[in-house]
Amino acid sequence: MTISLPTSTRAAVLTAHGEALTLQEIPLPAEIEAGAALVRVACTTLCGTDIEIWHGKMTFPGMLPMVLGHEMVGEIVALGPGTSDALGRSLAVGDRIGWSESTCGQCFGCTVLREPVACSKRGYGFLQRSDVAPYATAGLAEYAYVTPGAAKLLLPEEVKDTWASMAGCAAKTVLRAFQRAGGVRPGSRVVVQGSGALGIFATAVAHLSGAGTVITVGAPAERLAAARRFGADAVVDIADGSEATIARVLELTDGQGADLVLDFAGAPSVGPEAIAMAAQRGTVVVVGSTGPTGQPITLSAIMGKELTLVGSLNGDISDYYRAIEFFRAFAERMPWDELFSEPVGLSQASAKIATMSALGEIKAVIDPRLP
Numbered sequence: 065m066t067i068s069l070p071t072s073t074r075a076a077v078l079t080a081h082g083e084a085l086t087l088q089e090i091p092l093p094a095e096i097e098a099g100a101a102l103v104r105v106a107c108t109t110l111c112g113t114d115i116e117i118w119h120g121k122m123t124f125p126g127m128l129p130m131v132l133g134h135e136m137v138g139e140i141v142a143l144g145p146g147t148s149d150a151l152g153r154s155l156a157v158g159d160r161i162g163w164s165e166s167t168c169g170q171c172f173g174c175t176v177l178r179e180p181v182a183c184s185k186r187g188y189g190f191l192q193r194s195d196v197a198p199y200a201t202a203g204l205a206e207y208a209y210v211t212p213g214a215a216k217l218l219l220p221e222e223v224k225d226t227w228a229s230m231a232g233c234a235a236k237t238v239l240r241a242f243q244r245a246g247g248v249r250p251g252s253r254v255v256v257q258g259s260g261a262l263g264i265f266a267t268a269v270a271h272l273s274g275a276g277t278v279i280t281v282g283a284p285a286e287r288l289a290a291a292r293r294f295g296a297d298a299v300v301d302i303a304d305g306s307e308a309t310i311a312r313v314l315e316l317t318d319g320q321g322a323d324l325v326l327d328f329a330g331a332p333s334v335g336p337e338a339i340a341m342a343a344q345r346g347t348v349v350v351v352g353s354t355g356p357t358g359q360p361i362t363l364s365a366i367m368g369k370e371l372t373l374v375g376s377l378n379g380d381i382s383d384y385y386r387a388i389e390f391f392r393a394f395a396e397r398m399p400w401d402e403l404f405s406e407p408v409g410l411s412q413a414s415a416k417i418a419t420m421s422a423l424g425e426i427k428a429v430i431d432p433r434l435p
């Protein structure tokens with residue numbers, strides 16, 4: 065046709081864990097397959113996983129060089145034949161879409177379990193070498209190739225780029241965790257462990273879901289102050305250690321503990337603390353514990369309190385869609401924009417990973433269109 069498409073893209077590439085990302089020109093696929101799209105990225109928000117991969121705390125053997133960033137939105141510049149979004153809505157050049165991981169639809173997890181999070185071939189930008197086709201599927205690039213199997217959503221206008229980006233991983237992960245727990249009983253007591261992006265968003269979700277008391281447990285003080293602005297009725301600083309943290313939560317819950325405890329922290333002590341802070345017949349959701357080990361938990365306490373223990377892993381297209389609708393429904397109810405830093409270009413992505421790693425900001429925002 066007459067319009068010439070870009071054949072390569074600028075990208076911030078991770079070549080070695082712990083080292084600065086390098087700006088490189090990497091190839092784009094020459095042909096756009098049926099069901100795929102080429103997108104000009106408008107916004108990428110960094111997630112804790114990006115930071116962990118950068119550090120090398122989370123590694124995928126043989127996957128370097130890679131492009132980080134898996135929470136992003138952009139504008140379609142080209143489409144393969146028959147490409148639609150996950151709800152079957154037809155897409156056109158110029159449409160604003162968000163997209164997330166790809167699933168195969170054919171494996172045991174996809175077909176028998178019917179759980180996309182259990183797909184054995186889940187595809188992410190960080191599971192794609194930037195020197196192997198289709199090269200650029202992640203967010204820290206000016207253009208990204210959205211594969212046929214990727215979950216794509218045509219975005220409603222009311223949902224800002226930053227919010228929609230965050231919906232792609234952090235927000236959907238939180239909503240799935242609440243859903244896995246069976247939701248929030250109106251008037252009940254909820255403890256959120258963690259005051260990072262997930263913990264603060266979870267605080268808001270608990271509040272907006274009708275919790276009677278939301279207690280956010282974390283650090284440092286500025287993060288806990290932010291949690292208060294997102295609906296925490298009380299906050300507990302973990303600086304004084306496990307025993308003091310547990311004692312304070314029990315004090316705030318009339319000695320009973322919380323009906324629902326959600327781990328968005330992942331520190332080694334979250335398991336035993338969650339069990340100790342949970343009320344009789346309470347529910348504990350483990351969702352932030354990506355590390356290899358945690359401190360031992362007391363099985364007799366789980367039995368004695370008749371606790372329900374639930375694991376929750378990331379989220380799927382359903383959770384992603386609901387996260388978008390959540391932001392749309394509650395756009396005015398929380399100061400969402402406080403979660404996000406001022407957007408910067410790809411050249412500053414490395415610096416942003418460093419500040420996020422040092423808890424200097426909650427969610428860094430990269431706009432690859434900026435210089």
Ligand SMILES: [Zn+2]
Nearest residue numbers: 168171174183
């Ligand atoms: Zn699958």
Ligand SMILES: [Zn+2]
Nearest residue numbers: 111113233234
């Ligand atoms: Zn993520």
